[in-house]
Amino acid sequence: MKKYHYSILLVSLVTVGFTACFKGKSKNPLDDGQLHGVAPGxxxxxxxxxxxxxxxxxxxxxxxxxxxxxxxxxxxxxxxxxxxxxxxxxxxxNNDYRQFVYWVRDSLAAKELGYYKSSAGATGGDSAIAIDWNKARTIKYDASNLEKLGNKLILAPDNRLYGKPDIDPNKLLYQVETFNLFEAAKRENAGQPRSKFIVRYQVPxxxxxxxxxxxxxxxxxEPMTKRYFAHxxxxxxxxxxxxxxxxxxxxxxxxxxxxxxxxxxxxxxxxxxxxxxxxxxxxxxxxxxxxxxxxxxxxxxxxxxxxxxxxxxxxxxxxxxxxxxxxxxxxxxxxxxxxxxxxxxxxxxxxxxxxxxxxxxxxxxxxxxxxxxxxxxxxxxxxxxxxxxxxxxxxxxxxxxxxxxxxxxxxxxxxxxxxxxxxxxxxxxx
Structure with a gap:
């Protein structure tokens, strides 16, 4: 009995496939007492x-x-x-990676400006899922709008050339959230809560x-330093x-x-x-x-x-x-x-x-x-x-x-x- 208990706990750590199983229909339309199977959601x-x-x-x-x-x-x-x-x-x-950079920039800017979906509440938390992307895509990063973002996203005054505000590259942080499946798969970790295997960290x-x-x-x-990613x-x-x-x-x-x-x-x-x-x-x-x-x-x-x-x-x-x-x-x-x-x-x-x-x-x-x-x-x-x-x-x-x-x-x-x-x-x- 102990062996079967371990297997169920281990499978529960696989997130996407396990969760998708519960998105399908729970009631079998063919109520004839035979095995028909249930497709995943x-x-x-x-x-x-x-x-x-x-x-x-x-x-x-x-x-x-x-x-x-x-x-x-x-x-x-x-x-x-x-x-x-x-x-x-x-x-x-560079174009592919720039899409990533702009997505992070827009999500952080939308958070500072409070552009959240109405169903997400006023705070919105740290999840990018709560961001109202229709509004986020309208943000213009000119001098007047950059000042509205505050020091959490733009260069500090001491770091500006000619006082021009701009996005601070060091503040573009992406939040990674994942499961450590290697640790979860170890026998000695069977039965542990899934929160123990969630890994969260930020990456510049x-x-x-x-x-x-x-x-x-x-x-x-120097020309490659100045132009390679920007031109x-x-x-x-x-x-x-x-x-x-x-x-x-x-x-x-x-x-x-x-x-x-x-x-x-x-x-x-x-x-x-x-x-x-x-x-x-x-x-x-x-x-x-x-x-x-x-x-x-x-x-x-x-x-x-x-x-x-x-x-x-x-x-x-x-x-x-x-x-x-x-x-x-x-x-x-x-x-x-x-x-x-x-x-x-x-x-x-x-x-x-x-x-x-x-x-x-x-x-x-x-x-x-x-x-x-x-x-x-x-x-x-x-x-x-x-x-x-x-x-x-x-x-x-x-x-x-x-x-x-x-x-x-x-x-x-x-x-x-x-x-x-x-x-x-x-x-x-x-």
Missing amino acids: GGKSMGKPRGMVYIPPGTFHMGPSDEDINYNYTARNRQVSIAGFWMDATEIT IYPDTLVWMRDFSYSYN PAFGNYPVVGVNWKQAVAFCHWRTHIQNAALERKKMAIESDFRLPSEAEWEYAARGGRTNSMYPWGNYYIRNKKGCLLANFKPGRGNYAEDGGFYTVRVDAYWPNDYGLYNMSGNVAEWTNSYFNESAYNFMSDMNPDVRYEAKDSDPPLMRRKVVRGGSWKDVGYFLQTSTRTFEYQDSAKSYIGFRCVIDLAPRMKK
């Missing part, structure tokens, strides 16, 4: 996610496809299987534009200056706005957007070419016409030879066989995986992954996250689909971006 499932491509399930050899020139033995070739998922065809762009979400100067000593990159010419270029925590917050926000739209349309709630595991990333980057060195195959970084196949650091530093001095558009060059652009070069990409040198020796062969939710108080060794793909400033070795490297989760760089994945339910038959 919500209507049909969503279709193809915008800007994403499907990565089919399969098996591949994860790890080096050529000599490990560093001889560091952090990646051993092994066969693993990956379930199907959807992945962004391109890296997240504005990109660090100073990375263009910080990453390169004795180098003139429309770079709208379809990959967002950079975003650390791992900010990338995760973007995934949470993207899930929130998707689910809000699905609820309005009375459709089934889907899975969460997330960062790919390093195994998923490598599997997708290979594009079905399981033993190839690069997304386009073996063995060269140029095609037969001599054209470079990615944005990286050719030769000994001919940055302009590949057509881009820094980054390039996210849809530049040819996609791999899955339809994914720039899986090698342009910007390296965050994954969801914790970097452990010996991870390949103990990971499962089914959807392998090693995750650790590091705290700010943890030592630097525990804050490392796997980064894949190489970037515009890297040599050709880092373009290989199997090359592993890492960066600290609270560090932002001018050469690291990200893309999202989502696990969608199988299409329901009519």
Whole structure:
């Protein structure tokens, strides 16, 4: 009896699917004493996610496809299987991330101005669901209106140039609320209240534009600092200056706005957007070419016409030879066989995986992954996250689909971006 009691408590921690079961009809219209089943609440499932491509399930050899020139033995070739998922065809762009920034800005401004739905009460709480978005979208951020927002959102007088009021990027905080399912799934935590596994924290979400100067000593990159995220010419270029925590917050926000739209349309709630595991990333980057060195195959970084196949650091530093001095558009060059652009070069990409040198020796062969939710108080060794793909400033070795490297989760760089994945339910038959 104790075993069944544990199972019921554990399942109750799965929020979306469990809650959706109680939104269906409770009364069976066929009262004939036979088993007919009850469909979950919500209507049909969503279709193809915008800007994403499907990565089919399969098996591949994860790890080096050529000599490990560093001889560091952090990646051993092994066969693993990956379930199907959807992945962004391109890296997240400045325009994509700006939508996130503006949403946070508008929600905070609406809160300061008291733009809540009438049913939410006067206070509205901290939930963005209570905001009257029809009013929030009408807010104009000119000098006269900015003063109405007070010091909670705009620059303090001492931080202004020529006394001009403006939004303070450091005050754009996104509230993340999620369940720690890893802790909830532990046997010793069976029977614990679900409140014990709710995690809430705030993330400053504005990109660090100073990375263009910080990453390169004795180098003139001020124009990129001033224009890269702000100028429309770079709208379809990959967002950079975003650390791992900010990338995760973007995934949470993207899930929130998707689910809000699905609820309005009375459709089934889907899975969460997330960062790919390093195994998923490598599997997708290979594009079905399981033993190839690069997304386009073996063995060269140029095609037969001599054209470079990615944005990286050719030769000994001919940055302009590949057509881009820094980054390039996210849809530049040819996609791999899955339809994914720039899986090698342009910007390296965050994954969801914790970097452990010996991870390949103990990971499962089914959807392998090693995750650790590091705290700010943890030592630097525990804050490392796997980064894949190489970037515009890297040599050709880092373009290989199997090359592993890492960066600290609270560090932002001018050469690291990200893309999202989502696990969608199988299409329901009519």
